[in-house]
């Protein structure tokens with residue numbers, strides 16, 4: 497991971513018509529600016545005992561990942577505050 501790419505531009509003319517329920521519990525868009533709405537995200541659960549917030553949340557995080565093609569943006573609730581997961585050496 498080399499960090500998040502900055503948003504290169506904001507084009508106010510090309511706002512997509514995204515229907516989002518009023519009680520949408522997730523961010524309105526991913527770190528890369530893709531609109532999030534039902535059908536545009538995948539939602540799952542990650543067991544975690546590293547974060548204090550996760551331990552108070554049934555030992556895990558809800559995660560929401562962007563389904564935009566090629567986008568790896570993922571959001572955790574509660575926010576992930578534990579150590580960076582170690583990639584296993586092969």
Ligand SMILES: [Zn+2]
Nearest residue numbers: 526530562567
């Ligand atoms: Zn995205």
Ligand SMILES: [Zn+2]
Nearest residue numbers: 544547550578
């Ligand atoms: Zn955690």
